[in-house]
Amino acid sequence: MKGWLPTILRGMLLLVLIAFLVAPESFEPLLKPLVQPGAPVIYNQGSLLDLTILHLRTVFIATLVATVVAVFLAILVTRPFGLEFLPLSRSLVNIGQTFPPVAVLALAVPAVGFGEKPTLIALFLYGLLPIFENTLTALTNLPRSVMEAARGAGMTGFQRLVQVELPLSLPVVVAGIRLSTVISLSTATIGSTVAARTLGEVIIAGLQSNNLAFVLQGGLIVGALAVLIYDGLVAVEAILTRRVHSI
Template sequence: MSESELLVETRGQVGRGVAQWRHWGVPLIWLTLLLLLTFGMAQLEALFRLIEPDTRQVLYHRSSLAALLGQHVFVVAVASALAILLGGSAAIAVTRPAGRDFLPLVAQLASIGQTFPPVAVLALAVPALGFGTLPIIVALLLYGLLPIVRNTLAGLSGIDPGVHEAARGMGMTGGQILRQVELPLAAPVILAGIRTSVTINIATAAIGATVGASNLGDPIISGIVNGNTAYIVQGALLIGLLAITVDSTFERLLRRPTSR
């Protein structure tokens, strides 16, 4: 390779690196801020003393904030994965010829799941499932189904019928059309539904602290019970930063299939 070709290749690599940073820079900034606050909250003790000057303890200390963040992410991830699996599968099934009669039923069931307040779901789930993480996963699962089902139905139903005809004319089977044509074309709409579902559940998961599920809702509930605003601010800050980090990540993911 000549010197000029090497220079062009180097510039190309630098350009791709800059483009990648521009694409993922915002989510990385929010993630960095989230981690800095999680592990360095003690450095802001003086600030929290301004909020609660008459309180002896202003930093939440009953559990590690890093551990609570990990539990929060785990609960939301499990509930969201189940919602994607169940909601996406149900929406795909009712858009097939054999399942079209069940489309109104699936849409209504998904709507009912979100109209039920999560607190009510927890109240009904605790007697059967006990205290802890499982009831909040059930509540988040039901609460997160509607955006996924609705957007998957909209994405698959919005594909031009001519595209299906062309795919069948090429000899593709129903499964091949779904995997290679329908899902790629509907991906931006489906991802938008998943983005909404996950972001809502990040905030909603905080109520799990009321039934013994350890997560970032612990400082908030503890602050409400003890009248400590500093605790509430700490929990709310971390939940807000986590939601913004995830939301901005989905925004970047949505740009890729849309541009393609």
């Protein structure tokens, strides 16, 4: 029973989240004590479902591009011809951690304008480091016996990469993607300060109108998404790990 409890709780959280996004007015009695008399209880300046979808889309695009770039750089610097680029690559992926996301947004707006683009740039830069470091660690700590067996079988460098190195590294790479995604989910809320359509709109509207219910709605949706996506990627990581150990 104990083993099933976390799964049951996650399922309940998912059902509550879906119910709230589809019919938020049903939860009005629970949130009404948090607002002043006459103030709206449920966010009324847009659809919570639409904002959630747009929020997830922004995070997905930024994480996908960050994954492609970070994995490519990690592969590059673990090849004999690319070792000299390791310091440069580390400097590039650390840019997002050097500057706060707000500073990146401020620098990006003059170049690309307001909206989703500066948010994507900030999330992309912020998401590079965990994916790059995890991929680099995985590729440089592969079992020596497996690599020697692959060379002994006559595999080319590209064949070893595609058929041996990347499959064995996948669990650790997914762990980096998991961390990057969770960071981006929360960080994306600040994109609304530069007119990006994210759940940050709900939080900002609540702060501007002193409406705690709005703030709670935006924060809880982002928190629920982070928990569910984190757990989903943990499950994927566990499946990949079992497959690697069975090889």
